[in-house]
Amino acid sequence: MKLNENAVAKTSGVLGAWFFLVCYLLVxxxxxxxKAIVQSWMHGVDLNLIWKPMTGNFLLGFASFSAVSWVSGWLFAWIYNKFSK
Structure with a gap:
């Protein structure tokens, strides 16, 4: 089965944007x-000394995370198609 790289990339981009928006709303x-979720993902690292949530960078983060998600989805489908031959 061949994956359509553009369809997977668009799906990944939309999911990345959605995840970013949910994270922003949580912050x-x-x-x-x-903070508790992030700390648990970082194996309990104490974030109190560096924790300064900033909401001013939303657009930059949203755009860059969505773009990286799109590229990751495209690469995933491309690599999958190479291995599935």
């Missing part, structure tokens, strides 16, 4: 919950 409305 904005529930910063302690977000």
């Amino acid at each position: 904005f409305f529930m910063p302690e919950v977000y």
Whole structure:
């Protein structure tokens, strides 16, 4: 089965944008919950000394994360197609 690189890339881009938006909303409305989640992903590293959530960079983060998600999806489909031959 061959994957359509552009369809997978668009899907990944939309999912990346959605995940970024959810994370942004968590930071904005529930910063302690977000901090607890991030800290658990970092194997319990204490983030209190460096924790300064900034909401001013939303557009840059949203655009760059969506773009990286798109590229990752395209590469995933391309590599998958190479291995599935």
